Amino acid sequence: MTVVECSGLCKTYEGGSVKAVDGLDLAVESGSVFGLLGPNGAGKTTVLRILTGLVGSTSGTARVAGGEVSVRSPTLRRRIGWLDEDPRFYGWMSGRELLVLVGGLFGQSRIEAGRRADRLLAASGLGEAAGRRIGGYSADMVQRLGIAQALMGRPGVVFLDEPCAALDPAGRRGVLDLIAGLREEATVILTTPVLSDVERICDTVAVVHRGSLLASEATPELRRLYAPPVLELEMESAEEARRLRAHAASRAWTLHGEGPVVRVEADDVPAARDALLKILAAHGMAVRRMEVRGAALEDVILRLGGEFP
């Protein structure tokens, strides 16, 4: 079942001269973790703000959890949870007090809100810090609390705007694991500029660039079509790299890179690696480093025909 659907969504600023979202069509199935992937300034946050009714669209239509999205609609907000990119809570409150407040805003009694708050705090790993002031929380604790507050109203759809922004690797891992576990409770739509984040937890990914949708695919399909692994070689000098490109030009590979770095995209990466080693040995070229690495967001966008940055 489709829980989020938008068609021809546009948002312009400054009298139409700045297009934040440009004719976006999107459909999200229920019970999934859906990733909106794109570089900074792609329009991801604006899309989420429109879908949550925080700002109005200039044109186009959107439906969330069975209802038409209208700006500032309390009815819509009863069905959704929202975590801002830079969540700001009351530093003088404890984590539990904040969740009980949010429960009250959703019409829950204090007892009901308290019970749910305790359950969500425990599930998000904040059980021991529940009574501490939020002002003393670390960045990943604030994000965890943000996810917990987004779930307080038992929403059908949860929108998370860059939930891993500003987190260290350990914090990022913990928060992603927490989000991955949410699909049993709600449909999750998150934004991120990091490809590895969506690969890790998202079932479906939409790539957004300059306000437009470049692709929307199941995550394995996106990886296969647009983000295959690449071979990266760092040569001794830019001259050596130029020589390698010349010798490899006849192969069915795509070559990128600048200076001493050569990136090779091939359908069969292990075979390409063996062939490259033979070329290097045959022509006596010195290589400093050679590795197979995953594609980055910029590779995906370039493959999809977008310009980067």
Next chain:
Amino acid sequence: MNLRAAAALFGKEMLSQARSRRLPAALLALLSIGVASPLMARFAPGLLERMAAGVGVGFQPPQPTWRDAMGHYAKYISQAGLFLLVLLSMGSVAAEKQRGTAAFLLSKPVPRSLFLAVKLASSWAVAALAMVPSALGCAACTLLLFSGLPLPHFLSLNLCLLLYLCSVLSLTLCCSTIGGNRAAAGALSFLAWFLLAGLAAIPGFGEFLPPRLAEAGLASVSGAVSWKPFVGAGLLIASSLAAAAASLRRWEP
């Protein structure tokens, strides 16, 4: 459902007032005013007499009465209370918008009008709570230093002063919603209130404006009640709330 949301918001506002020490500060400041007013009324004339005698000027002030104590009380509450409450409440909406907590609250099923109404109600509650020890302190000292304070009339004076402060707080809430930050909101509030106070000096029309409430309260101590400033206060409160709601409706976090 909105009642529970309103109760949750109101509880949060009062908790914020208490933890940020705004409530205790208001309680202490207004208590000081309440206690100081009869003391000033009782001892200031004697002090002036001695000062005048010290420079060789003959000065015989009239014997102070409880009416002087009420005059001081009304004057201090309407002046110092005004400054205090504007300073304490000028950031109520502006600071929340700046810090991003307003966006957080308004992403929940909270109508913007409810958000403002609760802000106003909580600031009124703080004013009312702060008036209690102030009035009790003033009444106790007045009864101790003078005689004959008519308590029903004193109560009517306090209700007029409370309405005066509520009018100031409504205007401050409006300025806090419209102003971009705490300082701008405070400056706008003072400016708007001083403008109203200037207009209140105009004979006829000025009698309908809320700055005349303190005067009306003092008159009520003598048993004469003028309803005119109450009309102005009601209009100011309603129009402030409407202007704040219109401004917040257009705001995009």
